[in-house]
Amino acid sequence: MIEVRNFTKRYGDFVAVDDLSFTIGEGEIFGFIGPNGAGKSTTIRFLATLLRPSSGEGYIAGHSVVDDPMAVRKLIGFMPDDFGVYDGMKVWEFLDFFAVAYKIPRGSRKKIIAEVLELLDLTHKRDDYVNGLSKGMKQRLCLAKTLVHDPPVLILDEPASGLDPRARAEMKALLSELRSMGKTILVSSHILPELADFVTSIGIIERGKLLAAGSVQEIQRTLRSHRRLQIRVTDPDLAQAEAILRADSKVRDITSYDHTLTAEVDGGDTEMARLLQHLVGSGVGVQSFSEVEMTLDEVFMTVTKGIVN
The missing domain is CATH 3.40.50.300 (P-loop containing nucleotide triphosphate hydrolases)
Structure with a gap:
């Protein structure tokens, strides 16, 4: 589009x-x-x-x-x-002005304005003057x-x-x-x-x-070659789970907090499935096993350099 x-x-x-x-x-x-x-x-x-x-x-x-x-x-x-x-113009008049500019026929304008006001939750402001609206209501009106x-x-x-x-x-x-x-x-x-x-x-x-x-x-996926896993296990199995991960050649940078292990793993979905199978097969009580995606803030900070024109 x-x-x-x-x-x-x-x-x-x-x-x-x-x-x-x-x-x-x-x-x-x-x-x-x-x-x-x-x-x-x-x-x-x-x-x-x-x-x-x-x-x-x-x-x-x-x-x-x-x-x-x-x-x-x-x-x-x-x-x-x-x-x-525009000072002195009511909400419905403001919308009618733009409807005319877009050459919407007179017979259709009243219905269209009513529908738009309802969609934007502005019906109760229909007869208010636009210059008296709050910032948020003006944004809705725009x-x-x-x-x-x-x-x-x-x-x-x-x-x-x-x-x-x-x-x-x-x-x-x-x-x-x-x-x-x-x-x-x-x-x-x-x-x-x-x-x-x-x-x-x-x-x-x-x-x-x-x-x-x-x-x-x-x-x-283009920014980092590894995946970040978050694995929550039962309390008695925490040490065993950490030992299994540290012994795996595909796992690095392990941290532990509140029964949860966070690990950086090289590889794709096959490696993720193998690790989960290994943990469960070793008797570890896995409560949750998920990938942690980068946040939008992390993506932005990784991609940009903080330079402006």
């Missing part, structure tokens, strides 16, 4: 984004991660047809961002990182206006920026609900906990270059 091919943006001698390429499949939530100044907003503005590239191309559902921007605008809902509201024309693709730049913890949790729930409705979502952030538990894939950008893209698990 979203494809970026060799996108580059220069401002004189300064290269804001350098030869960026990635794809996002239909129905994915793609987390676009990087520090401030990494090139996230530049890339997003390009995909939203608001910025022409120095070179490269982008496609939304097969339509060229460069050559067919009007078709692209019908397919996307764009939520910028900073937006204003997301609501991106949905009035029912776009299949959402491009959201820091949608939870400045929100309190409850509002951030509610925003994540909304995005998950939109994905369940079939939307493809690109969401950027420099705050990793906002993305960790609901994105389906990520792209990590630093100094205008894409350093990694894919699922967290796929990226993890």
